[in-house]
Each structure stands twice: as C-alpha cells, then as structure tokens.
Amino acid sequence: MELTDALKRSLRTQGLTYRDLAIRLRLSEAAVKRMFSLRAMSLRRLEQVCDILDIGLGELAAEAARGRNVMANLSEAQEQALVDEPALLLALFLTLNRWRQEEVQAHFAFTTAQWTALLVKLDRLGIIELMPGNRGRPLTARNFRWRADGPMERYFRHTLLSDYFADPFDGEQDALLLLSGSLSPDGIKQLKERLGELAREFDALLARDAALSAQDRMGVALVLAQKPWLLQLFHPYRRAQGE
Numbered sequence: 001m002e003l004t005d006a007l008k009r010s011l012r013t014q015g016l017t018y019r020d021l022a023i024r025l026r027l028s029e030a031a032v033k034r035m036f037s038l039r040a041m042s043l044r045r046l047e048q049v050c051d052i053l054d055i056g057l058g059e060l061a062a063e064a065a066r067g068r069n070v071m072a073n074l075s076e077a078q079e080q081a082l083v084d085e086p087a088l089l090l091a092l093f094l095t096l097n098r099w100r101q102e103e104v105q106a107h108f109a110f111t112t113a114q115w116t117a118l119l120v121k122l123d124r125l126g127i128i129e130l131m132p133g134n135r136g137r138p139l140t141a142r143n144f145r146w147r148a149d150g151p152m153e154r155y156f157r158h159t160l161l162s163d164y165f166a167d168p169f170d171g172e173q174d175a176l177l178l179l180s181g182s183l184s185p186d187g188i189k190q191l192k193e194r195l196g197e198l199a200r201e202f203d204a205l206l207a208r209d210a211a212l213s214a215q216d217r218m219g220v221a222l223v224l225a226q227k228p229w230l231l232q233l234f235h236p237y238r239r240a241q242g243e
C-alpha cells in the first residue's frame with residue numbers, strides 16, 4: 001500500500017495521469033486505475049512503472065517510508081542561495097530535468113568533484129535528496145513556482161529579463177506575441193485563467209519529455225505575464241484626474 005501511494009505521489013509530481021501511464025504501459029486506462037485502486041501490482045509491473053518515472057525501487061521505498069508531499073515553493077533562503085551561485089541554479093535546473101551525470105559532463109565543464117559538490121549543496125539546502133550514483137531526487141514538485149517578488153523573481157526582473165529579450169525571436173522554435181488592449185474585469189479574469197491552463201500544459205509537456213535523453217531536448221523558457229498597464233510613452237498625453 002505504501003509503495004502504491006508513493007507511486008501516486010511520483011505521478012503527480014511529474015504531472016502524469018493514469019492515461020499517460022496506460023499509454024506507456026500499453027494497457028487500458030481502466031486497467032491502470034484498477035491496478036492502483038486494488039493495489040494489485042506484480043514486481044515486474046512495479047519495475048516497469050519505476051522505469052517510466054525514472055526512479056529506482058530503492059528510491060521508491062525511501063519515498064514510501066517518508067510519505068511526505070513535495071514542496072510547491074522554495075523558502076526565501078533557498079531561492080537566495082540559488083541567486084547567489086549561478087552554478088547551483090544550473091545544477092537544480094539539470095536535476096529537475098533529470099539529466100544524468102554523464103550527460104551533464106558531456107555538455108558542461110564540471111568535473112565529477114564539482115558536480116558532486118553542487119548536488120551536496122542542493123541536498124543540504126533541502127531542495128533535493130542526493131541518491132547513490134550522484135543522482136539527485138528533487139524534493140520540490142516539478143512545476144513548483146518561484147515566490148512572488150522573491151529573490152528569484154527580482155533577479156529575473158533586474159538581471160535576466162534584458163538577457164531574455166536581447167536577441168530577436170526569429171528562430172524556428174521562437175515565438176513572441178506583444179498584445180495589448182482594453183478588457184472588462186471579467187475578461188481579464190478569464191485571460192488569467194487561460195494563462196494558468198497554458199502553464200499547466202507546459203508542465204505536462206515537461207513531464208512527458210523527461211524520459212528522453214538530454215541530446216533529444218533543448219532548454220525552453222516561457223514567460224507569461226499580465227497586469228493593467230499603459231506604456232510609459234503614453235503618460236505625457238493623459239489628462240490629470242479631475243480635468
């Protein structure tokens with residue numbers, strides 16, 4: 001029962017549904033639901049599910065023993081530690097996206113000692129759990145959100161935003177839509193809900209492609225924003241209140 005509950009938590013963490021699992025196991029969705037509801041799973045089937053989730057049986061057993069939910073947000077101190085050390089932020093990005101050590105070292109100039117040290121720091125911060133073989137088990141949800149006006153959001157606004165928009169969005173994988181207009185409060189609310197749906201779809205695609213090798217994936221950054229706003233260059237033309 002504990003192993004099955006741990007598998008359910010792992011599925012939620014990776015944004016996978018019973019339907020997604022059924023497709024990969026080549027079973028019907030009803031069969032997968034029945035397997036989890038009855039907690040009837042052979043060792044061979046358990047190993048197949050673990051392979052799909054990219055976790056070992058030992059890792060699953062440890063998760064079952066803990067029985068704790070993953071973090072939806074980092075603390076202020078955890079975010080600040082990542083902002084203060086870019087290599088640590090990169091290590092978290094790679095760990096969340098399930099890069100193996102050999103893939104990391106094939107693409108980045110980390111020695112084994114340097115990579116191990118970064119994983120140890122993330123472990124001590126309580127963001128990941130360092131597993132045998134230098135594998136990092138994230139203690140956050142895959143789709144965790146940065147704190148509103150927290151260290152990472154401020155760092156992005158003040159430092160990374162200009163870097164993000166420095167180059168033109170003219171590549172095959174690029175997209176940039178600059179939209180503005182006037183909406184009612186109800187229209188703004190609906191738009192905000194749609195942005196949330198798009199963010200969840202992005203999370204689901206990350207989970208779907210996590211099992212692919214690093215060379216078959218590329219980093220993608222998606223910025224979704226909405227607020228009442230008038231261009232600063234329009235302000236000189238506005239009438240003062242009461243005129």
